Amino acid sequence: MSFDRSIKIAPSILSADFADFGREIRAVEDQGADWVHVDVMDGHFVPNLTFGPPAVKAFRPHVNTVMDVHLMIAPVDPYIDAFAEAGADILTAHVEAGPHIHRTLQAIRGAGMKAGVALNPGTPADAVAHLLDLTDLVCVMTVNPGFGGQKFIDLTDKIRSLRAMIGDRPVHIEIDGGVTPDTAPLVARAGADVLVAGSGVFKGGSVADPAPYGENIRAIRDSAELATGQFA
Ligand code: DX5
Ligand code: ZN
Numbered sequence: 569m570s571f572d573r574s575i576k577i578a579p580s581i582l583s584a585d586f587a588d589f590g591r592e593i594r595a596v597e598d599q600g601a602d603w604v605h606v607d608v609m610d611g612h613f614v615p616n617l618t619f620g621p622p623a624v625k626a627f628r629p630h631v632n633t634v635m636d637v638h639l640m641i642a643p644v645d646p647y648i649d650a651f652a653e654a655g656a657d658i659l660t661a662h663v664e665a666g667p668h669i670h671r672t673l674q675a676i677r678g679a680g681m682k683a684g685v686a687l688n689p690g691t692p693a694d695a696v697a698h699l700l701d702l703t704d705l706v707c708v709m710t711v712n713p714g715f716g717g718q719k720f721i722d723l724t725d726k727i728r729s730l731r732a733m734i735g736d737r738p739v740h741i742e743i744d745g746g747v748t749p750d751t752a753p754l755v756a757r758a759g760a761d762v763l764v765a766g767s768g769v770f771k772g773g774s775v776a777d778p779a780p781y782g783e784n785i786r787a788i789r790d791s792a793e794l795a796t797g798q799f800a
Contacts, residue, residue: 569634569657569682571738571740572761573740573761574761574798575756575761575763575789575792575793575796575798576602576603576740576761576762576763577600577601577602577603577763577765577769577785577788577789578601578602578603578604578605578634578636578742578762578763578764578765579596579601579604579605579764579765579766579769579770579781579785580605580606580607580716580744580764580765580766580769581593581596581604581605581606581607581627581766582607582618582716582766583716583717583766583767583769583770583771584596584770585774585775588775589623589626589627589630590626590627590629590630591775592770592775593627593630593631594630595773595775595778595781596769596770596778596781596785597631597632597633598778598782599778599779599781599782599785600782600785600786600789601633601769601785602633602634602762603633603634603635603636603658603762604627604631604633604634604635604636605636605638605744605764605766606624606627606635606636606637606638606656607638607640607766608620608624608637608638608639608640608641608651609640609641609713609714610640610641610642612641612642613640613641613642613662613664613665614640614713614714615714616714616715620647620650621647621650621651621653621654622654624637624651624654624655624656625653625654625655628654628655631655634657634658635655635656635657635658636656636657636658636660636684636742636762636764637651637654637656637657637658637659637660638660638684638686638707638744638764639651639659639660639661639662639665640662640686640713640714641665642662642665642666643665643666644661644662644665644666644672645666645668645671645672645675648672648675648676648679649679651679651681652679652680652681656681657681657682658681658682658683658684658704658705659676659679659681659682659683659684660683660684660685660686660705660707660742661673661676661683661684661685661686662685662686662687662688662713663685663686663687663688663691663695663696663699664687664688664691669685669699670698670699670702673685673699673702673703674702677702682704682705683702683703683704683705684703684704684705684706684707684742685699685703685705685706685707686706686707686708686709686713686744687706687707687708687709687726688709688712688713689709689710689711689712689721689723692726693726693729693730693733696730696733697733700733700734700737700739701737703739704738704739704740705739705740705741705742705762706730706734706739706740706741706742707742707743707744707764708723708726708727708730708741708742708743708744708755708760709744709745710722710723710743710744710745710746710747710751710755711744711745711746713744713745716766716767717766717767718745718746719746720745720746720747720748720751721745721746722751722754724754724755724757724758725758727741727743727755727758727759727760728758728759730759731758731759734759740761740762741759741760741761741762742760742761742762742763742764743755743760743762743763743764744764745764746768747763747764747765747768747788748765748768748788749768749787749788749790749791750791752788752789752791752792752795753791753792753794753795754795755792756792756793756795756796757795757796763788763792765784765785765788768784768788769781769784769785769788770784771784772784
């Protein structure tokens with residue numbers, strides 16, 4: 569995985585058909601996804617349950633791009649090795665998930681993965697100020713985590729501060745929640761490069777009719793690239 573700040577679209581399979589993850593993953597990749605975003609929820613840190621390491625391991629052979637695993641669980645540390653073994657490329661933990669995020673990020677890198685740190689909407693950018701040399705990605709939640717299809721919360725000031733704090737470090741800024749062709753320009757202009765989208769990608773399509781996935785991915789990408797002058 570080489571580092572660059574080009575716009576990357578990461579469909580969240582939280583909005584996929586849960587009975588058909590393999591084909592859904594292959595469909596979004598065929599339709600232009602750059603990464604695949606996998607939302608792990610524990611019914612404790614967030615009020616919803618999804619899946620754990622065995623399911624993530626089963627997704628792995630279907631992902632040809634980057635498997636970006638977003639943990640909405642507490643505690644995190646007891647599960648790091650299981651997610652490494654499941655084949656996560658990036659493992660992201662929430663700064664709010666426990667008192668020792670610094671140790672958690674070290675352990676994620678120690679297990680051979682890229683380390684991400686996520687911020688809930690109410691958590692300030694400063695919470696990661698002393699973590700930037702330990703992390704490969706900062707995920708800014710633009711909804712309260714737990715569910716797909718929620719309304720975008722405008723946190724462009726926070727994204728702009730993070731972008732300034734990161735400077736030349738090879739750290740991605742990922743936006744998660746309510747990303748559409750209308751909101752993508754705001755976050756891309758503020759400095760985000762990875763755009764997670766669940767409902768915004770999967771709406772209107774299916775494994776039997778995946779073309780809408782491609783149209784949705786293109787619409788988000790084009791609006792973000794136009795806003796940042798990257799449009800080719
Ligand atoms: C929310 C998840 C998101 C979610 C985004 O807790 O972390 O990844 O799938 O869904 P949309 O794009 O529908 O807001
Ligand atoms: Zn997510």
